[in-house]
Amino acid sequence: MNVATKSENFAADADDDLPLYEARRKIYPIAVRGTFRRIKWTLLLVTLGIYYLLPFVRWDRGPNAPSQAVLVDLVNGRFYFFFIEIWPQEIYYVTGLLILAALVLFLMNAVAGRIWCGYLCPQTVWTDLFQVIERLVEGDPRQRREKLKNASRVQRAFEAAAKHFLWLMVAWWTGGAWVLYFADAPTLTMQLLKGEGPMVAYLWIGILTFTTYVLAGHLREQVCTYMCPWPRIQAALTDEYAFNVTYRYDRGEPRGSLKKTEALKLEGLPAGDCIDCRQCVAACPTGVDIRLGSQLACIQCGLCIDACDTVMEKIGRPTRLIAYDTEMNVQRRIKGLPPVTKVFRARTVLYAALIAVVGGIMVAALAMRGSEGLSAIHDRNPLFVQLSDGSIRNAYTLRIVNKQPMPRRFALSVEGVPEAQLEVVGGLSEVENGRPVVEVGPDQTYELRALVSTHAKLPLGASLPVTFKITDVAGGETSIAPDHFKGP
């Protein structure tokens, strides 16, 4: 707000027509019907449906694990996603997902520009939803203008209040759905309904209510034009073959009113198909006039295509005066050349290949992910201990990870030290093949102290590489951890 006021002041102070900032025009797009609008409705329903309902989807993981399909369990440090369970040290899976997401975004961009922005970005989806509410309550832009002139102040205030109330409800529900990803959804819903939810849940609901209300209700296209880095990045990633929402000026120009162009056409004079009705501008959620060429603020939503197609159908001219097309093809058609489309280009193939590689690595990593793990840390002080019989002993802290939802027993062994004797502090009394046995609870880690000693004569200053190994007594799975054995 302040920026806007400031810029107006600037413009006024400057006393010339060189404002430093463009003041915001509030945009009230008209409703349209058509192919792209239908696609957008479908995606809106699907994405919002997933967002609001996913926390309630159940997934059976056995008695010792939560049964929520998607759950971020911050307290116990676990992330559950259907059959995947990620521990904090495996956050690289999330890194992999982010890399995949970026590459998919690059690919989408190489094929058809900012379609992510136009169809799938939460900012667009929620803004779309909020605009529907706005039109429902206050009417379309034309009714709005009329109300501004004719309707009573009370009616307008009432409608505005209703609109903001509905917006806040949606925003609040959005925040409410968010927190359900962090706790058992049905339980938390009941707690929230009874007003007994944890403080942090209310806090986050508050934060998300606020951000949703502000971003989707008030900032809207400004987020896409000024705040988001993606338009800048995508401008650097696109090329002349990428489909963009394009006004086919080869067909549209010279524009003129329906009557005028029809008259010109009858006389055989040049006349374009655009009747300058400005429906495309009125439909645009970012206030772009696409007839000026592709531009930064355009989010590729295709609503101007639907708007123009409706007009073209009404006046009996061919549709797709505005369409997903390339500037290059417009130029080629002007020169009388056939249009070219090249979906398989170096960059699309490269992105697709990278997606396949990263995806393949992730799938392989997940498939080969062991359900147990071992790590070892050598005692830092003392590095070694001399025992009364002259033998040397090293002590280690071992941590055993059991990623399965049931308790397991592991036999511990060590290799690399001649005549090694292995003892553990915190193991079971049982021994398996001379190896000490340790029990680790379901889906837990267990820390124990391992003491390795040897009578063997070691060279002075020896540091032998050693390998600890755990073997599941029942299943036989193994895991190893390397370390060193130090001598005097």
Added chain:
Amino acid sequence: MADTHKHEVDAVTGISTTGHEWDGIRELNNPLPRWWLWVFYLTILWSVLYWIAYPAWPLVTSYTYGVLGWKSREAIQTDLADLRAQRAAFGDKLAAASLEEIEQTPELLAFARAQGRAAFGDNCAPCHGAGGAGAKGYPNLNDDDWLWGGSLEQIQQTILHGARSADAEAHVGDMPAFGRDGMLQRPEIVAAADYVRSLSNLAVPAGVTPDLAKGKEVFEANCAACHGADGKGNPELGAPNLTDGIWLFGSDRDSVIASITNGRAGLMPAWSGRLDPTTIKALTVYVHSLGGGK
């Protein structure tokens, strides 16, 4: 200064300049943004309210207390009470369980070792070292050589009452200063030292011809009472085993001669009055689990 500058009005923006000029670059005298100014005023208001609400200004002998009555000392006491309450779940179990039970129950063992490690760092590390590695005169607690015994009960006893401390139940047992107090003559001391070193097969320094027969004679007459006829020591008296590879005060010939001449009496303080029984239990388990426990 100000007079030498012209506060001219900038042609493009219509805003006057501050009059400063650097290499032809002038600065517009824009007002501060209003939101910034308000935040600034709010911070001033905040600090005034803070002075009223919380302890703030130092006075000559005291300070302004603030109307909320908040005190840092009370805050820390609440925190400590909270901490104790948090620990109580495990702490109570620790207090109730025997030392053996603690070692056999994994959760209790982990808890006791963690608490023991912290207590060890605070209280024991100055002498015994951070990892209990000890130093000359301060026993290494990782090895299997124990002056006063290495079982759980013996370790707990030593921590509770100390050795040669003022505690009534402290371990007692002194190594006499055979040389300084004139009980033995220098040649007898040297012979005894050589004999004792031979018990654990320590290398004889070059140029020395030990008189082992005489040494044995001296040892049996003077040392065997505490260290035993075979030199294996006696944990009742804190008399170390002289036949193993561990020498608290050094195994070289001079150090052994010095030990016999001047005697040795390391002091371990009693902790029973200073640490609560649960902490001492945790310490006992921790020390026992370092590796040398018997």
